[in-house]
Amino acid sequence: MAKTALVISAHSADFVWRCGGAIALHEEKGYDVTVICLSYGERGESAKLWKNPGMTLEKVKTERRKEAENAAKALDVTDIQFFDLGDYPLVVDQDAKFKLVDVIRKVQPEFMLSHSKWDPYNTDHMYATQVAIEARMIAQAWGHNPGEKILGAPQLYLFEPHQTEQMEWKPDVFLDISPVWEKKWAAIQCMEGQEHLWHFYKNVAENRGNHFMRNSGGQASGRKSTHAEGFQSVFPRTVDEL
Amino acid sequence: MAKTALVISAHSADFVWRCGGAIALHEEKGYDVTVICLSYGERGESAKLWKNPGMTLEKVKTERRKEAENAAKALDVTDIQFFDLGDYPLVVDQDAKFKLVDVIRKVQPEFMLSHSKWDPYNTDHMYATQVAIEARMIAQAWGHNPGEKILGAPQLYLFEPHQTEQMEWKPDVFLDISPVWEKKWAAIQCMEGQEHLWHFYKNVAENRGNHFMRNSGGQASGRKSTHAEGFQSVFPRTVDEL
Amino acid sequence: MAKTALVISAHSADFVWRCGGAIALHEEKGYDVTVICLSYGERGESAKLWKNPGMTLEKVKTERRKEAENAAKALDVTDIQFFDLGDYPLVVDQDAKFKLVDVIRKVQPEFMLSHSKWDPYNTDHMYATQVAIEARMIAQAWGHNPGEKILGAPQLYLFEPHQTEQMEWKPDVFLDISPVWEKKWAAIQCMEGQEHLWHFYKNVAENRGNHFMRNSGGQASGRKSTHAEGFQSVFPRTVDEL
Amino acid sequence: MAKTALVISAHSADFVWRCGGAIALHEEKGYDVTVICLSYGERGESAKLWKNPGMTLEKVKTERRKEAENAAKALDVTDIQFFDLGDYPLVVDQDAKFKLVDVIRKVQPEFMLSHSKWDPYNTDHMYATQVAIEARMIAQAWGHNPGEKILGAPQLYLFEPHQTEQMEWKPDVFLDISPVWEKKWAAIQCMEGQEHLWHFYKNVAENRGNHFMRNSGGQASGRKSTHAEGFQSVFPRTVDEL
């Protein structure tokens, strides 16, 4: 049985910028990674599309979905699901929450990925994380759909937001994504509507590579890493060796 | 070459309560663990001894050293060093700091262990950590005793203080010490002058075992652990897999 | 007129582990303590029951209610009320909120007790506290059911969660529950479905007793306390003497 | 075109105590300031009125509105709008949220003002800020009512709550309101139902004047300021000179 991971993305592009490398890397390691896009970011994160004449909500959603599917393909995503719950604001009602629980239980992820806990620029982001935490809890309940296989205690990693310090986000783990950088770069370029962010996230990946080297030994024995991604853990780890 | 670890303990008993399990466990795994006791805790942590008539500072130090050596033996510590810098307050001058750097460089630890960053009950504890951070930095400097092998970037774990919440200490990793609990329990019992703490730290170890299980899967798939220790990381980790 | 206190418990067992000592102690002092269980914890905190064949939601709720009533009896609780609002997730709508306000106003508590403000393992817990804070505010409003006696400004104490450090909970008061420990221990043993927690909370009570002694004088004049409970105050105290 | 500013006030008196000086000052500078009162504070902040016999919710609302309008006049407010959404608790549904977005877009404020992020005494206050942040985000979305002029990135200032330290509120900017203090004082006196607060907020203004002087040079070159108001910024500033 393949190991699995689950990404909960508020808008359909977030998984690319924020954990595209983690996805591609774990797929290479044999994981099956499922991505859930709670919305398309159709209202709030598609400025470029809306500047076109005659644009409609449906057209934007179609376009955004296409971009996300292309990016998912570039990253070798096993499964991508679109919940289409609307954005700005994203609203997850009880039914959608339970649908999310169903997916979590089906996937039985080794770890989950979602947004930072605070984001004054984008309340959808922090709301998605709140929902992720709540759904994880429900998935652990023996009395929720009794008989189903319940969830263990997967780590929830918070991926990198756009302005880390304003979001009170502090990475406690850096993942070396050098081996799959080309895949992430290809996925980024699928996001045609947000070209202004390509270069930004290339810089982020390079600088996190520098941080990786610093924290793995620096000038002395720091392992070479050209690109990396940072994550903040919500829960403590359990280990047999420090 | 054996892997190595280094414990920096403000007083001669701290390493037992706070990371005795980690020491014994890593020794079993083939690590060479060095323990540095900056002081004997002779003035401030030896109440029981001082209640004896005719007690002197030298006698207390001798007694404390004996207890610490016995505990170290029980934990299979590779090397224990007593810096005898005095306590309440502990004072580490430039020479002592450089001596500590020498040990760090010689040991070249995979990871280091010291106290919480804040402790209003015991300023020696937080001071020891401040010194550990500073000495780690100096040990990384190419221009400090040029020619010596410089230090990489070992993790610094902060071990569990006596009142975690008051010390603003939050564990992000739980280590299963079930396999070596008997060794830790034997080491604890070497601390004859602080018998009132034996039961307390037994409870701590058991309850951290419960936390270990919760965080490794809980009722669903939580791995059995009867005893554990918690640690707070100062630096982010660098990994190839989440 | 007896003094009164009010406990707002997300699930029907929380009041036992987290403030059973405070309840029994204040009942002994002549307080009338009311406990409100917002849910039975029937879905999320009844794993053991659900492992029995043929279990249903109603059976679990009946069983959980029985256990809670037995525990309440063991603690001499004056009044226990079950709101039966469902768990995992707990949902408190406007009507339930106003019903809670009614109870608060009727009880006119000297102090209130509820959960920690943050709990990523259990969103019901932090949600219960959010509701408690909101209901306390409504109960203070002169324009809510005008003519009723409005609420003063009772302290809201947050009782001890299962993993204190992960919940960002910091106790600022320790209550000596040594005189009523036997009652709390009896109440704990009423929780047959969660036997795995009995020993854990016995350890907690003992170790908080140690903290009580440390903070009341330590080796010098620390008052003997074999068992204690910790609480975090939400509001500042008002006093005539420090 | 006049510059503009927008105040989002949970109850109809908040804008007076907390940013009356900022309003009057910016009106003098040529700004058009719009004030939105989400509720009248009719249930929770009108104790004095409710003590009158025969009082009804409508009478209280009428009275509170009159007071607010008088205060707005004293401050030269350009536009004051009453959303009448109810208080204790304040509830802002999707429609009201979008109505707020409409106003934000129409006003196109240079900056916005609302409450502190945390307030355990008054959940309406922190809820209003949460709504303000969310509405600001929606107003920036190209896909919300496409064709309308979207919002830029106005600063959101959090004005001073009643007990600053309990609300975790920290001012990062002091505004000298000495030139308009008489207007603020007149506006304060319009709040007949809360006379017990007049003197309190006079003291606050004077002491913030002292803080203004301290931070502008103190004994050396501190600029004279008899009255000031403090604000906490949510977002970083963008400047061409430090």
Added chain:
Amino acid sequence: MAKTALVISAHSADFVWRCGGAIALHEEKGYDVTVICLSYGERGESAKLWKNPGMTLEKVKTERRKEAENAAKALDVTDIQFFDLGDYPLVVDQDAKFKLVDVIRKVQPEFMLSHSKWDPYNTDHMYATQVAIEARMIAQAWGHNPGEKILGAPQLYLFEPHQTEQMEWKPDVFLDISPVWEKKWAAIQCMEGQEHLWHFYKNVAENRGNHFMRNSGGQASGRKSTHAEGFQSVFPRTVDEL
């Protein structure tokens, strides 16, 4: 035997503004209160005096001492001691630290009072608190001057700094000083060199009186208090009743 309290004041005027009410009140209750002024504030807090022609350090110290003694008298202080350690910066060497320990042990205070933990405007203030915490610890050590009566675990209250929010100071207890306000006001007026602060601290006392009423019941049953002082506790309390 009278109960006792100890104030550790960085400069010779701090005890007046920040805890003059607490001193006078506890003296009225029969406490013996000792005040230690670590310095006179002769360099940094005597601007008005330095503006006089021909002023010297000795003259400033003499004047400051006289003011402090007068204020102490107005507050019925039992004992005031001047350590004369210099200010801006205050430096407490090992000898001075041990002298402070001697006083602490002699006084055996029920509680201690000192400055906030952080103060970027005045490093002497936070340094004084750091020293107070360290000296309290040394005073508890059985091995420090063996044979002396060691210290128990008195609370350390941090009194109100000049700009509370900038100093990260949060009061958790308000003390009603209405009965002794006239004494505090008289003491304040002894500080002739800092007349610009008289009115400021009168406002503070009045507004803290308002906070006292809010937190003791507000509009419903809030106890009348015209003047109060706020304090932040460093350690948890130990109680027999919540």
Added chain:
Amino acid sequence: MAKTALVISAHSADFVWRCGGAIALHEEKGYDVTVICLSYGERGESAKLWKNPGMTLEKVKTERRKEAENAAKALDVTDIQFFDLGDYPLVVDQDAKFKLVDVIRKVQPEFMLSHSKWDPYNTDHMYATQVAIEARMIAQAWGHNPGEKILGAPQLYLFEPHQTEQMEWKPDVFLDISPVWEKKWAAIQCMEGQEHLWHFYKNVAENRGNHFMRNSGGQASGRKSTHAEGFQSVFPRTVDEL
């Protein structure tokens, strides 16, 4: 009289990476900027040099000084001073502290720049800031070298550290350095011993430019900025307009 600014840099290269743009920009605006390098970073930040055979401390210092002087020239620095206090660890004794006070008083800066308050990788950095805060306070004391012109209350900006989130650094102001980017880039290239950082800080500047645009209006009206620097303010601002 030209306006002035003062940079306090722990090691001789810090001012380049962290605020080179601010320096060049303010020089263009007519400010006179003074840079103080407390050390050369000769032991800890000169790895590349130390890898050369026959290297000595003096040679490293000479080389580092040359690089810093070249960079200062590229940035149009008015005055650069080398205190040569040693690094890893940096130690600033009373004399050096007073020498720093002398410079601060002579420069009378509009604002000061130094390091983040916390840096577990580099204690010299946080120590430099601690000294900067203390020296600023002493410079304000009327009794320090009476007769000299005392300091007002200049803002202290903390410039960007190498790993912002680990240093608990949060920028509250972004400065557009696009007009002087070429100068900063030239200065960066003077740092021949740390070529591995050139690209990193180019990325930082570009990404901060993106943040500048986001916070000045984003897709709607965000002002173009290709490069920026971020700063964290220690003290609140005092303004006449929000």
